[in-house]
Amino acid sequence: MHRRPLWRRSAVRFVLLALLGWLGTGCGVVYPPPSVPDVVQKEIFQIGDPIALLTFEPGRNAGTIIGEVHGWPFPHLDTSEGISTGTFTYVGHFNVVSRTPEGALPEAAQGTRTVYFHEDPPQLNLGDSHAYALGQEAAIDAMSLSFGFKEGHRVIAVRMIAQQKSARVFAFKGKRIQPPATRDSAEEFEGEYSGEFGGYVLRSAGE
Numbered sequence: 001m002h003r004r005p006l007w008r009r010s011a012v013r014f015v016l017l018a019l020l021g022w023l024g025t026g027c028g029v030v031y032p033p034p035s036v037p038d039v040v041q042k043e044i045f046q047i048g049d050p051i052a053l054l055t056f057e058p059g060r061n062a063g064t065i066i067g068e069v070h071g072w073p074f075p076h077l078d079t080s081e082g083i084s085t086g087t088f089t090y091v092g093h094f095n096v097v098s099r100t101p102e103g104a105l106p107e108a109a110q111g112t113r114t115v116y117f118h119e120d121p122p123q124l125n126l127g128d129s130h131a132y133a134l135g136q137e138a139a140i141d142a143m144s145l146s147f148g149f150k151e152g153h154r155v156i157a158v159r160m161i162a163q164q165k166s167a168r169v170f171a172f173k174g175k176r177i178q179p180p181a182t183r184d185s186a187e188e189f190e191g192e193y194s195g196e197f198g199g200y201v202l203r204s205a206g207e
Contacts, residue, residue, distance in 0.1 A: 048203045052189060053126040054158060055199030060106050065092045065145070065160070066132045068124065069115060070187055070204055073139075074179050083172055087118045089132040092143050105153070108146050113162060115139040117170045117177075126197050136170040139179055156200045158189040 052067025069088035094111030116135030124131055141162040148157040167179035191202035 050126060050191075050201045050203055052191075052202040053129075053197055053199050054156070054189075054191065054202055055197075056106070060096060062093070062095045063106075063109070064129070065094070065113070066090070066126070066129050067202065070206075073115065073185070074177075074183065083177075084121055086121050087135075088115060088138070089118065089122065089124070089135060090115045090141075091129070091133045092141075094143060094145055105149050106147050108144070110145070111143050112165075113141050113143045115141065117172075119172055126201065137168050138170045139164050139167040139183070141165060141183075141185075154193050156191050156193075156202075157205070158191070158200075158202060159186070160189070161186045 051070060052065060054063065054065045056063040067090055068086065069090060072085050073088050090113045092111055092113030094109040096106045096109045098108045099105060100107050114133070115138045116133055117138045118135035122131060122135065141164050144161045146159045149155070150157070162185045164180075164183040167181065167183075169176050169178050171177070188205040189202035190205045191200040193199070194201045
């Protein structure tokens with residue numbers, strides 16, 4: 001029978017007791033609520049690794065999203081050629097087009113994103129947005145975003161719909177790869193605000 005390592009079980013118990021103690025105070029609620037370490041989040045909630053970072057500019061009228069393309073972006077291409085699904089990234093910029101009636105929070109946004117291909121799997125870090133745009137430009141997408149905020153703006157749900165507007169040939173091991181003329185995709189994310197990165201660290205909601 002599979003058993004969790006002792007240190008992990010101890011970490012889980014510690015965090016659960018801390019959260020129960022915080023919830024049981026009944027008053028004097030601390031904002032923002034205490035964050036749960038990644039290792040414990042994965043153990044309890046079975047969440048995936050971070051794949052995107054969403055940041056708003058001051059005033060939340062515009063923003064940026066960087067990330068890894070989730071899955072294989074060009075279904076018509078033969079992935080048996082050895083191209084990894086972790087070699088496509090994107091950088092998107094958007095403007096907020098509508099806000100919630102209560103709180104005037106961003107509700108929907110529109111913009112564009114550029115998809116890049118990295119012949120070698122990139123070493124990505126959400127703190128280094130420049131690395132997401134170092135590959136070969138493969139496509140430009142029109143992008144629509146919708147937002148849902150929870151827990152005092154600390155947690156966000158995001159739906160992103162992308163429609164390819166143009167594509168460019170990219171090279172893999174000397175072979176020229178032609179993306180399809182059209183391509184649509186839809187993704188859903190959930191994330192929590194990170195003071196370290198100044199934005200919302202997103203994980204796929206479909207995992």
